[in-house]
Amino acid sequence: MSVNRTLLSVDKSSLIDFISTREEPEWILAERLQALELVEQLPYPKLEKTRLEQWDFGLLGSHVQPRRVSSLQELPAGAASHVVSENVIVGRNSGVAFIRLSDELEGKGVIFTDLDIAVRDHTDLVRPYYMRAIHANENIITALHATARTGGVFLYVPENVHIEVPLQALFVQDQADAIHMPHVLIVAEANSCVTFIENVISSLGSTGSYSTNGMLEVFVKPGAKVSIVSIHNVEASVIDTTYRRAVVEADGAIEWIIGELNEGNAVSDTTTLIQGTGASSDAKIICVGKGGQKLDLTTRAVHFGKHTDSDMLTKAVMTGQSTAIINGITKIEKGASGTNGQQTERVLMLSPEARGDANPILLIDEDDVKAGHAASVGQVNAEQLYYLMSRGINKEEAQRLIINGFLMPVIAEIPYEDVQDQIIQLVERKLGIKGGA
Known part of the structure; x- marks a missing residue:
């Protein structure tokens, strides 16, 4: 069968x-x-x-x-x-x-x-x-x-x-x-x-x-x-x-x-x-899309205990005709008083054909809580690019610096330098920019 x-x-x-x-x-x-x-x-x-x-x-x-x-x-x-x-x-x-x-x-x-x-x-x-x-x-x-x-x-x-x-x-x-x-x-x-x-x-x-x-x-x-x-x-x-x-x-x-x-x-x-009471979660995610890639990434924190904390940060870099659905979900259940749930989704577009969809979602069933979200989807800042190029940096190197700066808040949290280097090399290799291994 x-x-x-x-x-x-x-x-x-x-x-x-x-x-x-x-x-x-x-x-x-x-x-x-x-x-x-x-x-x-x-x-x-x-x-x-x-x-x-x-x-x-x-x-x-x-x-x-x-x-x-x-x-x-x-x-x-x-x-x-x-x-x-x-x-x-x-x-x-x-x-x-x-x-x-x-x-x-x-x-x-x-x-x-x-x-x-x-x-x-x-x-x-x-x-x-x-x-x-x-x-x-x-x-x-x-x-x-x-x-x-x-x-x-x-x-x-x-x-x-x-x-x-x-x-x-x-x-x-x-x-x-x-x-x-x-x-x-x-x-x-x-x-x-x-x-x-x-x-x-x-x-x-x-x-x-x-x-x-x-x-x-x-x-x-x-x-x-x-x-x-x-x-x-x-x-x-x-x-x-x-x-x-x-x-x-x-x-x-x-x-x-x-x-x-x-x-x-x-x-x-x-x-x-x-x-449990006083428990916490901290999630930091980076993703890179290229070509015709399709990505669907969900990060979720569900609060049951009192005085709990969650924080989510997602950074995505999209190029080619790739698409990404970035979902951040903070769910605070009834009884989870004193909870603090925060989330941020940022998508950086390197191509006009790329697509990024950032979806911050708050589901709150308790009154005594703090919760917030932020999301943005946008192209590489033309002024930043122009500034770097005006200082003698070529376009490819300028883009590499901008991308690394965009992702570094996540990469810098990794407590092992070898792993940081590994991720930077993978990102640069995938995007086809100098410095990739």
């Missing part, structure tokens, strides 16, 4: 065979089968001015487990250059190829491993959280992920453990017939502190249509602080659909720093559920 719904061509019998061969606890096998039934029933996500049913996601593919390697030099060409941490997991296609965790962190009780291993060896830690912030029954994309996901990362930080160095996951898609659905699950116990860096890249060539369907769940316990740096840079032939979601308890804090730097069409949803 086949489920052919434009989104993906899914061979149900092959997925059932895959599930039946998995050496996993009964609970997760049951959830996979339940999710498979939902794939046939659920609609596409309802997105603002974006119809996913018109996109060509290609065939689903099959599960291709990578060979485990003992060093980063055995990875595909160029992959190792993205690694900036001594503590790193490299996922390749449908599984994990490399794991490295320092003895020091392991001695503190930190768990950083392949999610497939964690499901079996740390069931008591994984089961309460896996697919509990993102739910299989939300839409066809989440259902398919819950059905076919392999590999991914599980990061567990014990109570009161402060990790001073970042941990990193690099996900590489380099085999055309492989399912690529990485899942990251992070649990930061009370009063812990951690920074996690995620890179998603591809090396498939320019022909065909492919997709990557990644998800990231973060559970921030009371008083914990979690910083997430997520950089996506896949080829034009790959459609990237990404769900990021955090649940933050009392006095906890999450920081999102996101670079949506894909070459092809992309949809992302980054949501923070701010549940």
